[in-house]
Amino acid sequence: MKTKTIIKVLSGILLIFAGGCTVNKIGNNQPEKLAAAENKPNVILVTISSLRKDHVSCLGYDRKTTPKFDEFAKSNILFTNAFAASSWQMPAVGSIFTSMYPSDHGATHISNKLNAKVQTLASVLKKNGYYTAGFGCNPRLTSEYGFDNGFDFYDDYSVSMMLSSMSFGQKGGIEIDKRRTNDLVNDAVIRWLGNNTHKPFFLSVHYYDTHWDYLPDEPFNTLFDPDYAGDIDGHQYLLHSHFTATCLLTEMLNIS
Amino acid sequence: MQTFNKYIVIIAVFAFSNIGFSADVQEPNFTDFYRVLETDSDEQAATIGQKIFEQIERKYRADAGFGALKSKMIAADFLANQMITQLKKATGRQMFAVAGELFEDKTKKKNKDSLSVAPAKSFYETSLEIFSKQVSIEELAAEEKGFLAKFYNLKLRILTSEIAKAGQALAIAESSFQGTYDYVLVLPLLHASEANPVNIDVLPKWMRQSSQLSVFSHSCLLHYGLAWHAQSFAKEAAAIDNKDFSEETFYRAASKKCAKPLPRVAVDCLQRAFDIVDVNKTDDRIALQFDIVQIWLDSENFTLAAGEAKKIVDSFPNHKKAGNAIWLHFYALSRVNNADTILANIDNAISDPRCTGYRAKLMYMKWWALRRHKDKTAPIAALEHQLITEYGNDEMVAPIMLSRATDLLSGQDYAGAFALLDQVQEKFPSTMAAKQAKKMAEKLKAMQGSK
Numbered sequence: 001m002k003t004k005t006i007i008k009v010l011s012g013i014l015l016i017f018a019g020g021c022t023v024n025k026i027g028n029n030q031p032e033k034l035a036a037a038e039n040k041p042n043v044i045l046v047t048i049s050s051l052r053k054d055h056v057s058c059l060g061y062d063r064k065t066t067p068k069f070d071e072f073a074k075s076n077i078l079f080t081n082a083f084a085a086s087s088w089q090m091p092a093v094g095s096i097f098t099s100m101y102p103s104d105h106g107a108t109h110i111s112n113k114l115n116a117k118v119q120t121l122a123s124v125l126k127k128n129g130y131y132t133a134g135f136g137c138n139p140r141l142t143s144e145y146g147f148d149n150g151f152d153f154y155d156d157y158s159v160s161m162m163l164s165s166m167s168f169g170q171k172g173g174i175e176i177d178k179r180r181t182n183d184l185v186n187d188a189v190i191r192w193l194g195n196n197t198h199k200p201f202f203l204s205v206h207y208y209d210t211h212w213d214y215l216p217d218e219p220f221n222t223l224f225d226p227d228y229a230g231d232i233d234g235h236q237y238l239l240h241s242h243f244t245a246t247c248l249l250t251e252m253l254n255i256s
Numbered sequence: 257m258q259t260f261n262k263y264i265v266i267i268a269v270f271a272f273s274n275i276g277f278s279a280d281v282q283e284p285n286f287t288d289f290y291r292v293l294e295t296d297s298d299e300q301a302a303t304i305g306q307k308i309f310e311q312i313e314r315k316y317r318a319d320a321g322f323g324a325l326k327s328k329m330i331a332a333d334f335l336a337n338q339m340i341t342q343l344k345k346a347t348g349r350q351m352f353a354v355a356g357e358l359f360e361d362k363t364k365k366k367n368k369d370s371l372s373v374a375p376a377k378s379f380y381e382t383s384l385e386i387f388s389k390q391v392s393i394e395e396l397a398a399e400e401k402g403f404l405a406k407f408y409n410l411k412l413r414i415l416t417s418e419i420a421k422a423g424q425a426l427a428i429a430e431s432s433f434q435g436t437y438d439y440v441l442v443l444p445l446l447h448a449s450e451a452n453p454v455n456i457d458v459l460p461k462w463m464r465q466s467s468q469l470s471v472f473s474h475s476c477l478l479h480y481g482l483a484w485h486a487q488s489f490a491k492e493a494a495a496i497d498n499k500d501f502s503e504e505t506f507y508r509a510a511s512k513k514c515a516k517p518l519p520r521v522a523v524d525c526l527q528r529a530f531d532i533v534d535v536n537k538t539d540d541r542i543a544l545q546f547d548i549v550q551i552w553l554d555s556e557n558f559t560l561a562a563g564e565a566k567k568i569v570d571s572f573p574n575h576k577k578a579g580n581a582i583w584l585h586f587y588a589l590s591r592v593n594n595a596d597t598i599l600a601n602i603d604n605a606i607s608d609p610r611c612t613g614y615r616a617k618l619m620y621m622k623w624w625a626l627r628r629h630k631d632k633t634a635p636i637a638a639l640e641h642q643l644i645t646e647y648g649n650d651e652m653v654a655p656i657m658l659s660r661a662t663d664l665l666s667g668q669d670y671a672g673a674f675a676l677l678d679q680v681q682e683k684f685p686s687t688m689a690a691k692q693a694k695k696m697a698e699k700l701k702a703m704q705g706s707k
Contacts, residue, residue, distance in 0.1 A: 007639060016568040133666075152703065153665060157692045161655050166590060166624060168617055181591060183628065190630050191659070203340070217593075 040200040043125065046095065047204070049089050049211040051136055053054070063224055090140045093206070097121050097147065099116030107145060114146035122202060131198030136190045136206030137181050158188040180217060182209045284516055286403050293406065296367045296423035298414050305407040312400055321393035325404065329411060331386050336415035338437055339379055343422035350429035369544035373426070376438035377480055380445055380633070387446040390517075412447065412458040416440050420460050437471050438479045445476070445485065453488040469493035477510055481521040483528060486510060504532045523548050542572055549584050562588035583614035586621050616647045623656065654680055654689035661693065670700065 053059050058070040059080060080210035085095035090110070095160030097120045098105040106115035114120075122132040134151045141147045148154035159181045189205055209215065289308055293301040311469035316322040349372075352448045396404070423436030431500060440463065441454075450453040454472075456464055463472075481600035488504050494501035511525035530544045545568045552561035565585035567576050582605050587600050602622045605611050623639050626632040639657050647653055657680045677700075680693040 063543070153662075153696075154660070157688065158659075161658070162624070162687050163690070165620070165652065165655050166589060171327070187627050192662065192666050193665040194630075194633060197667050 016148070020107075040129065042200050043202045045129070045135075045202070045204045046207070047093055048207045051210045074201070077190050084126060087242050088147065089138060089211075093138075093141055093147070097149075105146075108144075110140065113144075114149060116146055118149075120150040125202040126150055126152065130200050130202040131196075132202045133192060133196075133203075134204040134206075135185055135192070135200075136204075137176055137185060137210065138208045138211070139176055139223065140207055141206055152198075153192075155188055159184040162187075175210065176208065180214070181207050182207050286399060289403065289407075293410065298410055298417070302407075302410055302414060305410060307635065308403060309407055312404065314394060316395065319393055321391055322675050323406070324389065325391045325393065325545075328387065328389075328391060329408065331383070332415060332446075334410060335383055335442060335446075336378060336419055339376070339419055339442065340422045342373060343419070346433070347422070347426045347429045350426070354429070373433065373435065373509055375479070376435055376442050379439075380442045380480065383442075383446055388449075409455060409457045409553065412443050413460065416443055416458060417460040419443075420463065435479075437468075437475045440674075441475055441480070442473060445482065448485060450484045453492075454485060456492060461480070465638055466493040478514055478517065481514075481518055481524075482509060483507065483521055483525045483649075487528075504529050507532070507574065511551070515554065519557065520552050522551050538572065538575065539613040542568060542575055544573075544633050546577070546581070546584075549581075549588075553584075553588060556591070558588045558591040562594075579608070579610040579612070579614055582608065582611050583617060584635075586618060588703070590621055590624060593628070595625040598622070598625040599629075606702055616643075616652060619643055619647075619650050649683065651684050654684040654687040658689040658693055661696070665696070665700075670704075675702065681692065 047216065054223060055061050055065055056069065057064050057066045058073040058078060064070075083220070084101050086092045086108075088183045090107045091105075094100075094105045094107035094114050098118050099121075100118060102108045104115075105118050106112050123135065126132045131153075132151045133153040133155070134148065135158075137156065142156040143154050148156070160176060162184050163176075163179055165180075185207060188238045189203070193203075266319065288306065288571060289301060289304045292304055295697055304438045313322065313326070393401075393404075395664050419442070420436060420440045423433075423439045426433045440459070444454045444458050447458070449688075456469075462468075469489045470493045473493065476489060477486035487503055487510070489502050491503070507525040507529040511529070513520040513522075513524040514525070521685065526548050527546050528547075530541055533544065535541070545564060546692050549564045549568070551562050552558070562585050565581045565588060568575075568581035569585065572578060572581075586598055586602060586605060603624065603646060604616055606615055606618045606622065619639065623643065624634045626639060640660060643653050643656055644660075658677050661673045661676035661680070664670075664676065674697065677693040677697045680687075681690045681697070684690050
């Protein structure tokens with residue numbers, strides 16, 4: 001199986017990788033489009049909130065925070081000269097989706113939506129025969145803020161719905177910031193991939209666990225500094241588990 | 257000639273001192289000490305006591321126990337001075353800052369430092385080991401023993417009084433400082449244990465009223481996390497006021513006070529209440545254990561919550577609330593994403609008659625746990641079918657129906673997806689799933705219209 005992967009790192013905000021694999025069959029009846037589609041790779045865009053370039057091992061961090069990711073990067077292309085268009089998720093992801101500066105795509109503030117009239121990566125791919133699906137739980141990247149623009153299916157609800165269901169009336173609510181959510185995102189994505197018959201597809205997955213409040217899971221919370229007792233800077237612990245989870249996704253792609 | 261006279265005087269004083277020594281070694285006189293202790297100031301009593309102490313010291317100089325006692329006294333003195341210095345420095349800084357504000361250029365931006373004083377607990381914790389060693393001087397006469405105890409307490413009381421004064425000065429200079437009582441308690445707590453409550457005798461006299469002891473109780477609980485000492489102070493306060501006191505009631509109330517800030521202390525309180533409650537009052541005991549589970553859940557100590565819930569089931573397997581405990585056990589495990597343990601045991605719980613009231617929830621939990629595994633597609637589908645069939649009118653299945661609709665969409669079965677999305681909206685209109693189903697259906701219709 002041929003696998004082509006592009007990895008980009010945007011300093012200060014996001015780590016992105018887009019991957020594709022060959023297509024076995026597609027769900028389109030028109031012969032010419034079918035032939036064209038067969039040659040198109042699936043495209044996967046993974047974005048990660050608040051992940052700093054300088055905390056990723058393969059980009060120079062001295063601690064081994066991202067073993068799975070490093071392994072992935074070794075056999076693919078690693079871009080190291082990339083820059084975020086903004087310092088925070090809404091405008092930065094907006095720029096990744098639109099190839100525009102935040103002042104042009106409009107998602108510059110929580111009271112401003114992504115401009116519905118601008119073209120997005122998803123809408124361009126959709127016009128070119130792709131089925132477009134997006135998954136995530138970042139409260140600033142929801143359909144309400146226009147981030148579903150161009151997606152046939154945009155799942156920004158499963159994680160919060162799942163968390164809400166799982167509280168069974170217990171106290172706690174569904175504060176996304178205070179819960180680990182990568183597993184739940186992966187759960188929805190993997191289930192979707194398992195049932196999907198759309199080919200080719202564009203899949204956007206956004207992870208949020210690296211975002212504040214940093215909630216490293218065991219044993220990653222004590223991996224580097226068991227005695228650490230501060231209330232910030234826990235996110236470097238999380239990357240290991242994060243990319244273990246992400247690896248599930250890449251594994252899924254390799255066998256699809 | 258003048259030089260010669262001075263020389264004579266010095267020799268005379270030295271000779272007098274030697275005479276004094278020989279008299280002291282013979283027999284210390286305790287009467288004056290006890291009299292002054294009753295009638296005069298602590299400082300005056302300490303002056304007399306110090307002389308007696310030195311006499312006893314000469315007698316037991318070679319005794320290891322006496323050496324340990326003296327070391328403790330020196331350590332107490334050193335620790336107290338550390339605390340007083342810290343408090344005085346902070347007071348000085350605050351005074352300086354206030355003076356600075358009075359004379360500063362009003363146009364300049366204010367840059368007042370925040371109050372920086374180490375928590376009293378840190379002094380307590382770092383000195384615990386030193387003071388936890390027991391001192392024993394076997395050859396002491398009863399009278400000497402009695403004196404040393406009184407004298408040691410007197411020394412501690414003088415030190416705690418000085419600490420209290422330094423704390424009060426800081427509280428005046430900076431109203432946000434509320435740690436005076438915490439600081440005052442450091443030395444008394446270091447000399448106490450659950451076998452020996454804090455000796456009220458070592459507290460400054462003006463702090464021995466019931467209202468003050470209640471503040472000490474509060475400090476023990478919320479600053480030091482020492483439930484037993486908190487109870488002991490509260491009991492002492494009640495005794496002064498001739499009020500009834502129930503340890504069980506105290507611990508229950510205390511657990512509520514510290515449930516949020518100090519869940520471990522809250523659980524300690526509930527555990528102590530549990531130990532006090534009559535073993536025949538099963539319902540009361542189980543209720544306390546459920547309270548413990550809830551504290552662990554609320555404080556997100558889910559593994560501990562799961563363990564405590566299991567303890568209830570193991571201890572009271574036939575109680576009417578055993579099913580609730582089983583359910584809470586699995587719920588707590590789910591909160592730490594422990595899908596493997598859940599899947600290993602949940603089938604027994606689902607079929608357990610004690611869990612009849614929780615069956616739907618347990619099945620939903622199993623569904624969630626199965627979804628953690630990417631190779632469980634068939635069992636997930638079977639369980640979803642079972643849940644929708646058996647509990648089709650329960651709001652709990654709304655997310656499951658939405659998930660199935662999503663599956664159908666990704667498999668391009670649009671008719672099937674529409675039907676399910678409609679069902680979710682009709683059956684469970686107030687749910688998050690229904691809201692999402694509506695959005696998805698509208699989007700699908702729009703897409704169909706555009707084709």
